[in-house]
Amino acid sequence: MARRDEEDKLVKQIRLRQERQRREDADVPISRRLAQIGVLGWIVVTPMLVGIFAGRWLDRTLETGLFWTAPLLMIGLALGCWFAWKWMNSA
Template identity: 40%
Template sequence: MAKNNRPKNKSLSNIVGDKEERKLQAQRSNKSVWAGLGLFGLVGWSIAVPTILGAAFGIWLDKNFDQDFSWTLSLLLMGLILGCLIAWNWVRKEDKEIHNTNKDGNE
């Protein structure tokens, strides 16, 4: 048996009107496929840049300071973790912004 997802105090015409308004608002926002690809690029660069900088600094430390462990691998891993945290934070912020525009949570 199918569940009725409508709130009890809203009529069918109000629900349809709300959905149509959200659809029109989404069309007006001018977000395209290119915007989505740009977001993927931003996430990729936010991971790649700290990882490469960590590896480069680690190579410099390995050349100038002799240690029993590899600075390159350590800082590469730290840069990767930092980049993933930055990307996660960015995606979380974008998701929150998208869900804030959709006030009642229905699609």
């Protein structure tokens, strides 16, 4: 009988948490969601741009064509995706 009471308490707590989460999600305005999407885009794009500018500078300085630009762009993309993933999971 004690186990049944524990399960009932657990089920009740789960339902309360789900209801609280639904209310919190309903309270977020659409403008905030759009702002989050914009921030997410910049989080990905900014490291890529830094990689491109650093790569172009190195290529011009060392006269290496596109030797540094392409890898630094890919590194920027990887960093941007990682930063976005960390930002999305921190909330």
